Amino acid sequence: MVPTLSPEATVRGSDLIGTVTTATLPLFDAAWVEAGTHINAAGSNALIRQELSEAAIRRCALVCVDSVPTALAEAGDLLPLLEKGRLHARQLIELGDVMIGRRPGRQNSSEITLFESQGMAIQDLALGVRVLAAARERGLGIDLPMP
Numbered sequence: 001m002v003p004t005l006s007p008e009a010t011v012r013g014s015d016l017i018g019t020v021t022t023a024t025l026p027l028f029d030a031a032w033v034e035a036g037t038h039i040n041a042a043g044s045n046a047l048i049r050q051e052l053s054e055a056a057i058r059r060c061a062l063v064c065v066d067s068v069p070t071a072l073a074e075a076g077d078l079l080p081l082l083e084k085g086r087l088h089a090r091q092l093i094e095l096g097d098v099m100i101g102r103r104p105g106r107q108n109s110s111e112i113t114l115f116e117s118q119g120m121a122i123q124d125l126a127l128g129v130r131v132l133a134a135a136r137e138r139g140l141g142i143d144l145p146m147p
Helices: 007-011 054-058 068-074 079-084 095-099 121-137
Strands: 016-019 038-041 062-065 092-094 113-116
Touching: 054 079, 062 068, 062 095, 068 092, 092 095
Parallel strands: 016 038, 038 113, 062 092, 062 113
Antiparallel strands: none
């Protein structure tokens, strides 16, 4: 990670952009995102929150989500486009479908892609199981008594 002096300096030339904020306005200009960039956006979990502009989302060849029903209810970045008809629910691809090969991911190296994550408890549980196994394998931590 290299510190930068501005959002523009951070976004331009980045292969990966990650946002996890409580912002109510877009964090960067869509024009700053270069071909081949992947965006992970996880902070806009309500209509009043927005990390990405409509223009940034419209530049994405792939809009991937944890769960389509959850995204339709909570994804503050996507809801304005959905309401205006500039994005349709059928355009949202679930991450699980990409992972098992049911739906394609990025089609070429110049596509801009987006993973708009609202989070799912199963993801937290899966990560917790892996962290616990790694800690036990390394002899880290202590077992706490369960009441």
